[in-house]
Amino acid sequence: MxxxxxxxxxxxxxxxxxxxxxxxxxxxxxxxxxxxxxxxxxxxxxxxxxxxxxxxxxxxxxxxxxxxxxxxxxxxxxxxxxxxxxALWPADPKKRAIARSLVAKMHSGFQAIRTYLPMNIEAEFPQIGQIILRDHLEVKKEIMFLDDLLSSLLTSKKIKL
Incomplete structure (x- = not known):
């Protein structure tokens, strides 16, 4: 190859x-x-x-x-x-389905985060981030959802997507 x-x-x-x-x-x-x-x-x-x-x-x-x-x-x-x-995907079909669901959500979702917090690895803008979180509730909701989702995957055996 x-x-x-x-x-x-x-x-x-x-x-x-x-x-x-x-x-x-x-x-x-x-x-x-x-x-x-x-x-x-x-x-x-x-x-x-x-x-x-x-x-x-x-x-x-x-x-x-x-x-x-x-x-x-x-x-x-x-x-x-x-x-x-x-093993780019989990071998277990249930875990693979969960992983694919997460990837699909990351691939096409989180529109508010994409709009207001575009990728810029080299920059630090804490004040701007605070303003965005203050003024755009949808960004904060998406971040909270993502945090909750990923945290639940790390701490629970029952996964609900």
Whole structure:
């Protein structure tokens, strides 16, 4: 296997980082192609580069020989199928269903968090965070829900999703 993973900025792109982290964590060898975000206009270098790789024109993209896979979740599912020995998903069907439910929620949910608290690994803005939590109750609710959900998975055998 000779994987090539096209990603965007590691500081801002959660979508790019998801398969990158999985591949690094599980020691799946890959060639990394970092495509800098200059603009998302169709004539930008980013879009031209990505359209030359995929019809989607987005990151992440995983190339496995002649196969082009787009979307972080689809990439991770593909890697799980190709690398059964690495246990990217739990072996137990119930635990795997719970894990997939969590991943799906993280993949498509938490719209308020995505809107008001975008990823920026390098920055610290505690005052801005306090203002966002004060002024946007939906963000606080999503954080509380996520905290409760993850805490319950760590402390309970009965899981309700």
């Amino acid at each position: 000779n994987y090539t993973l096209y990603i965007g900025n590691k500081n801002y792109s959660t979508w790019s980082m998801r398969p990158w982290v999985v591949m690094r964590y599980f020691d799946i060898p890959f060639n990394e192609k970092l495509v800098k975000f200059d603009s998302f206009n169709d004539d930008s270098l980013f879009k031209k580069t990505m359209f030359s790789v995929s019809k989607y024109g987005t990151v992440p993209i995983l190339i496995d020989e002649d196969l082009v896979i787009s979307d972080s979740l689809a990439i991770c599912e593909y890697l799980a199928e190709k690398h059964h020995d690495l």
